[in-house]
Amino acid sequence: MTVKELAAALDLEVLTGNINLDRQVGSGYTSDLLSDVIANIGDDAVWITIQRHVNILGVAKLKEVSAIIIPRNLALEEAFLVKAREEGIAVLKGSPSAFELSALIYNELKRGRGVA
Amino acid sequence: MSPRVIVQKAREARLDIIAVTDHNMTENAPYVKELGERIGLIVLSGMELQTQEEIHLLAVFDEYDRARELQSMIYDLLPDVPNDTEFWGDQVVVDTEDNIVRSEDRLLINSAGISVEDAASWIKAHGGIAIASHIDSPTFSIISQLGFIPANISLDALEVRNIDKVGELKPFIMKQGTPFVTFSDAHYPDDIGRRRTVLTMDVPDCVGIENALKLMGERNIRTGQS
Numbered sequence: 001m002t003v004k005e006l007a008a009a010l011d012l013e014v015l016t017g018n019i020n021l022d023r024q025v026g027s028g029y030t031s032d033l034l035s036d037v038i039a040n041i042g043d044d045a046v047w048i049t050i051q052r053h054v055n056i057l058g059v060a061k062l063k064e065v066s067a068i069i070i071p072r073n074l075a076l077e078e079a080f081l082v083k084a085r086e087e088g089i090a091v092l093k094g095s096p097s098a099f100e101l102s103a104l105i106y107n108e109l110k111r112g113r114g115v116a
Numbered sequence: 117m118s119p120r121v122i123v124q125k126a127r128e129a130r131l132d133i134i135a136v137t138d139h140n141m142t143e144n145a146p147y148v149k150e151l152g153e154r155i156g157l158i159v160l161s162g163m164e165l166q167t168q169e170e171i172h173l174l175a176v177f178d179e180y181d182r183a184r185e186l187q188s189m190i191y192d193l194l195p196d197v198p199n200d201t202e203f204w205g206d207q208v209v210v211d212t213e214d215n216i217v218r219s220e221d222r223l224l225i226n227s228a229g230i231s232v233e234d235a236a237s238w239i240k241a242h243g244g245i246a247i248a249s250h251i252d253s254p255t256f257s258i259i260s261q262l263g264f265i266p267a268n269i270s271l272d273a274l275e276v277r278n279i280d281k282v283g284e285l286k287p288f289i290m291k292q293g294t295p296f297v298t299f300s301d302a303h304y305p306d307d308i309g310r311r312r313t314v315l316t317m318d319v320p321d322c323v324g325i326e327n328a329l330k331l332m333g334e335r336n337i338r339t340g341q342s
Contacts, residue, residue, distance in 0.1 A: 035227035
């Protein structure tokens with residue numbers, strides 16, 4: 001499924017306009033340690049994190065993340081979103097916790113693949 | 117940030133002692149030290165290492181050999197992820213004539229597989245100075261990563277960006293008496309000298325620094341700052 005479809009299915013707010021909305025979501029990863037993400041995130045991943053500083057954009061770009069998803073409707077600074085748009089990285093947010101979002105996204109991906 | 121520029125800027129800023137603390141790397145230090153010696157600038161060798169918890173920790177030594185030992189250990193603990201030069205730029209070692217000696221392939225902007233406690237212990241056991249970097253930073257600081265500074269970590273000092281606001285950090289620091297310091301944390305030449313700490317010591321080496329810091333810490337307890 002695409003980032004756009006995932007956002008619609010889970011009622012996630014898109015904060016970066018049209019950027020990457022048609023990117024495929026192949027996997028997910030939930031971590032707040034940048035070094036951990038660099039080492040372990042998969043391809044076409046959505047990255048669930050509460051980190052909201054500009055350094056995460058570098059990591060997202062490096063690992064070609066499909067979208068960054070921020071839980072609990074945490075506030076994001078405009079400067080961060082400006083930078084995200086500049087770097088071409090999609091940033092979404094939702095009200096559930098990281099744990100809940102992980103479960104919801106995992107299920108969506110499984111549903112999409114028709115795998116039990 | 118070539119050795120020549122660093123030494124020149126340090127002299128202009130009237131610094132007496134500087135430490136070269138590249139990210140997870142120490143090999144630039146001897147070149148800076150060589151040039152520093154010519155003008156009486158003391159150059160200590162070290163690194164800013166990134167622990168498993170993504171905490172930045174300064175390690176500073178008198179002798180480059182000791183720093184190089186730390187680098188070997190840290191290197192083996194860094195994940196074998198290659199640097200993306202297009203993205204991060206080259207990770208270079210530059211000599212006194214501004215020549216590039218070599219370029220490091222392994223990504224240095226990464227965490228070494230060592231805890232902050234073990235890293236600090238290693239530094240102290242090898243005669244170095246261990247300072248928690250920019251503890252008032254919202255990223256890569258011991259407070260941002262752990263929520264507080266545990267009492268059992270062997271730190272000589274706590275570095276802050278804003279020395280005027282250290283009072284706000286007290287609730288997060290479990291052990292009394294670790295002094296606060298502030299440094300340039302220079303990433304670009306013009307950063308050099310923007311912040312500094314003045315210490316009084318008989319001999320300007322790591323032992324002298326360590327003792328001066330201890331005294332500062334004790335004074336802080338007496339005056340209620342720590």
